[in-house]
Amino acid sequence: MTYTPPPSFTTRPTLQGTFGMSASTHWLATASAQAVLERGGNAFDAAVAGAFVLHVVEPHLNGPGGDMTGVFATAEEPGRPVVLMGQGPAPAAATREHYLAEGLELVPGAGALAAAVPAAVDAWLLLLRDHGTWELGDVLAFAVGYARDGHPIVGRVGATIAAVADLFTEHWPTSAALWMPEGRPPREGEIIRNEAYARVLDSLVGAAADGATRAEGIDAARREWRTGLVAQASAEFVATPHRHSSGLDHAGVITVEDFADFEASYEEATTLEFRGHTIAKTGPWGQGPALLQTLAILDGFDDERLDPSTALGAHTILEAQKLAIADREAYYGDAHVPMEHLLSPEYAAVRRALITDEASLEFRPGTVPGVEPFTPPLRTGYTPPALAGGSGFAGVGEPTVSRSGETRGDTCHIDVVDSAGNMVSATPSGGWLQSSPAIPELGFCLGSRLQMTWLEEGGPSTLEAGKRPRTTLTPTLILKDGRPVVALGSPGGDQQDQWQLLYILRTIVGGYTPQQAVDAPSLHTTSIPGSFWPRTWEPGGAVVEDRLGEDVIADLERRGHVITRAGDWSLGRLSSVARDHETGVLSAAANPRGAQGYAAGR
Numbered sequence: 001m002t003y004t005p006p007p008s009f010t011t012r013p014t015l016q017g018t019f020g021m022s023a024s025t026h027w028l029a030t031a032s033a034q035a036v037l038e039r040g041g042n043a044f045d046a047a048v049a050g051a052f053v054l055h056v057v058e059p060h061l062n063g064p065g066g067d068m069t070g071v072f073a074t075a076e077e078p079g080r081p082v083v084l085m086g087q088g089p090a091p092a093a094a095t096r097e098h099y100l101a102e103g104l105e106l107v108p109g110a111g112a113l114a115a116a117v118p119a120a121v122d123a124w125l126l127l128l129r130d131h132g133t134w135e136l137g138d139v140l141a142f143a144v145g146y147a148r149d150g151h152p153i154v155g156r157v158g159a160t161i162a163a164v165a166d167l168f169t170e171h172w173p174t175s176a177a178l179w180m181p182e183g184r185p186p187r188e189g190e191i192i193r194n195e196a197y198a199r200v201l202d203s204l205v206g207a208a209a210d211g212a213t214r215a216e217g218i219d220a221a222r223r224e225w226r227t228g229l230v231a232q233a234s235a236e237f238v239a240t241p242h243r244h245s246s247g248l249d250h251a252g253v254i255t256v257e258d259f260a261d262f263e264a265s266y267e268e269a270t271t272l273e274f275r276g277h278t279i280a281k282t283g284p285w286g287q288g289p290a291l292l293q294t295l296a297i298l299d300g301f302d303d304e305r306l307d308p309s310t311a312l313g314a315h316t317i318l319e320a321q322k323l324a325i326a327d328r329e330a331y332y333g334d335a336h337v338p339m340e341h342l343l344s345p346e347y348a349a350v351r352r353a354l355i356t357d358e359a360s361l362e363f364r365p366g367t368v369p370g371v372e373p374f375t376p377p378l379r380t381g382y383t384p385p386a387l388a389g390g391s392g393f394a395g396v397g398e399p400t401v402s403r404s405g406e407t408r409g410d411t412c413h414i415d416v417v418d419s420a421g422n423m424v425s426a427t428p429s430g431g432w433l434q435s436s437p438a439i440p441e442l443g444f445c446l447g448s449r450l451q452m453t454w455l456e457e458g459g460p461s462t463l464e465a466g467k468r469p470r471t472t473l474t475p476t477l478i479l480k481d482g483r484p485v486v487a488l489g490s491p492g493g494d495q496q497d498q499w500q501l502l503y504i505l506r507t508i509v510g511g512y513t514p515q516q517a518v519d520a521p522s523l524h525t526t527s528i529p530g531s532f533w534p535r536t537w538e539p540g541g542a543v544v545e546d547r548l549g550e551d552v553i554a555d556l557e558r559r560g561h562v563i564t565r566a567g568d569w570s571l572g573r574l575s576s577v578a579r580d581h582e583t584g585v586l587s588a589a590a591n592p593r594g595a596q597g598y599a600a601g602r
Contacts, residue, residue: 004309006512007520011592014515021588021601022046023575024414025061025491028151029053030590032142033416034600036134043422044072044131045139048124050414051428052143052201056194057151059179059433059444060160061412061491064197065234066430066447068120069282069473071269072487074131075421079482081269081280084426086123087449087468088116088262089334093253096455096463102250107451107463109533111244112252112436114448116469118234120428121225123264125204129218131422136218137205144205147443148198154596155188157433164434171243172437175445179433196443203229222263231259233441242437245533252436254446269477272343274299275508278479284328284337287531288474291497293324295504296348297355306509308502309521309548311555317505318525318542318561319355321498323364325528330365330373333460334468338368359560361527361539374459376529379536411473411491417577417586425475425487427496451533472531476500481581486514488576490591494531498524499572514576514589521547522571526564538562545571569593577601 015021020037024030033050037043047070055064062068070084099107108114128139161168162185168176178194179186186192207224211217225231238252269280272292279295281288297320298306307313331337341347351366365373411429416422430447438445452470453463461470474496478486486507490499499522506512506520526541540562544553547568557563575590575597588599 003303003307003510006510006516010515010519012515014513015588015599015601017586017602018419018584019586019602020418021577021586021599022050022414022416023577023588023590023597023599024050024054025412025573025575025591025597026054026057026154027596027598028057028146029414030598030600033414035142036139037418041134042132042420043416043418043424044127045134047414047416047424047426048128048132049139049142050416051124051426052140053146054412054414054428056143056146056197057154058412060157061432062120062428063431063433063444063447064121064200065115065118065435065444066120066428066432067116067118067449067471067473068123068426068428069286069471069475070123070127070424070426071280071282071475071477072424073477073479073484078421078484079479081271081477081479081484083267083269083282084123084127085265085267086119087285087471087473088119089466089468090116090450090453090463091254091258092465093255094450094463095465096457098253099455099463103248104246104455106455106533106535107453108244108246109451110435110448111242111250112238112254112446113244113250114450115238115252115254115436115446116449117254117258117262118431118447119262119264120430122222122262125218125222125225126264129215135214136208136221140201140205144198144201147194147201150191150193152189153186153192156594156596158185158188160434161185167243174440175433175438177440178438178443194443196441200230200442226259226262227256230442231256233439234259234446237439238436238446252446270339272296276480277508279504280477280479281474284332284339285334285468286471286474287328287332287497289332289339289343290324290328291474291476291501292343293327293348294320294501296343296345297323297352300349300352303509306505308505308523309552311552314523314548314552314556315359315559315561316355317501318523319360321501321525322360322527323351323354323366326363326365329376329529331368331371331460333470335460337460338371341368357559359540361560363529376454376459377456377535378529379534380538381536411493411496413475413489413491413573413575415487415489415575415577415588417487417579419586421484421579423477423484423487423577423579425477425489427473427475427489429473452531472496478504483581484579485581486576486578488574490572490574492573494528495524495571499574502572503574503576514578514587518572518574518576518589518591521545523548524571543571545569573597575599
């Protein structure tokens with residue numbers, strides 16, 4: 001058997017050119033990033049401009065009160081992938097003892113108790129200061145314009161607001177005032193504005209104007225973010241108890257000191273060699289290295305077992321993902337993680353030997369000498385006592401939103417490459433409009449990333465003041481011969497790396513073009529403890545697009561996979577940019593699902 005040939009038809013072309021390429025989950029962010037390139041900015045100027053636009057046009061998927069991670073390489077140091085660390089820690093008063101005393105078994109999925117320190121804005125400003133070329137006001141002008149003058153809303157924003165309209169009306173009146181100004185959810189195509197957020201951005205630009213140099217000005221804006229109106233209004237607002245996804249009212253614990261004490265930073269990437277390519281990810285304070293572990297397991301198989309379009313390949317991939325993600329739960333967190341052992345060929349061989357012809361229904365972390373694996377609660381269903389007898393989920397799909405405000409997998413993504421060879425992949429998320437009540441003076445709410453921590457003792461991702469939650473945000477940079485060749489990413493919570501894995505296998509092993517790989521049928525496992533509240537799992541669960549084919553799906557079911565059909569075009573929201581260093585040709589691809597993601601370039 002050979003690898004399934006690439007399809008002859010794609011929903012759109014793989015864009016090609018030599019000037020610059022941008023791709024993201026919303027066309028306005030892509031267009032803004034590309035406009036920066038056209039006006040002489042570099043890839044980092046463009047990515048920052050596009051990212052702030054994403055705050056405005058995809059408020060159900062990310063916001064200024066959230067977080068981000070990025071991985072990039074510069075034209076000056078092309079062989080050195082760098083992680084942009086924009087994941088804030090737990091506030092000083094966010095202790096498991098406090099949450100247990102509040103009557104909680106899990107960190108809530110919505111409400112200010114779930115808020116880590118907002119980190120996305122500081123991280124973007126850090127990248128702009130050190131690697132961009134534009135002044136802050138010019139970069140933020142796109143977002144300010146869309147916030148103040150308005151933009152036509154996409155349907156999914158209105159659908160998200162509709163799913164939590166009762167929550168907003170009954171419990172979060174400030175969110176109702178911001179997102180339902182007419183007393184109803186906005187309709188697709190209506191112009192929406194956010195003057196409060198425009199004023200916040202104006203305050204950052206005003207602070208930057210006082211700097212003697214460009215870098216000093218951006219640092220002044222960062223200080224304003226960490227110590228000025230945003231910090232003060234946030235801390236004061238969340239001190240009032242409000243409804244959480246627990247079904248109870250709690251006050252938040254974040255303070256102005258928590259804001260002031262955090263600064264974004266850079267880190268070395270975690271890497272793995274796979275079929276002549278270097279795959280670069282965040283450290284194990286994120287889920288990124290689980291993708292590397294999956295690749296290490298799969299690298300020992302023949303190509304026919306790496307084809308997601310066949311039953312054998314899909315089965316093998318699903319089983320490898322379960323093993324790697326079990327290790328994520330057992331060992332990953334903002335702590336010492338034995339990645340050298342977990343990524344070693346010897347360990348991968350041991351894990352590979354566990355894959356049989358049948359689907360595993362077990363949680364199977366590996367054995368690391370001298371380290372006790374953490375076993376999380378393995379819930380197949382969970383209803384908080386305060387919500388017993390409640391209505392359950394009010395909405396499904398992307399985003400998934402419950403009546404209590406809980407959300408899963410809501411994220412966006414942006415990739416940019418310029419003609420000089422600068423390349424960046426970034427995944428902003430959190431601070432969704434449904435995360436917690438909107439702060440009136442700011443036009444946004446805080447995030448809910450702490451829901452990815454446990455309240456059980458002894459785990460690497462147990463809630464602890466000052467520690468980062470183990471984030472699902474996981475952009476990818478791929479290098480070949482010491483140069484970056486692909487920037488790649490996707491929204492999707494626990495599915496982000498699962499969907500990116502299929503792209504990597506199809507392009508590196510199967511010879512697909514970027515758009516062919518984005519368009520191809522997708523799948524993922526749910527036989528893992530979820531990172532999002534209420535943190536359940538489905539033993540043997542697998543979700544597939546129907547386009548995978550009846551024969552393949554039936555074969556997976558015979559092997560014991562518990563299949564959920566998701567329709568033809570529903571899984572994966574990938575985008576990518578690429579650079580061929582031999583020819584100088586740049587390329588880009590974007591997801592057609594949902595008719596929202598776009599690439600642009602020339």
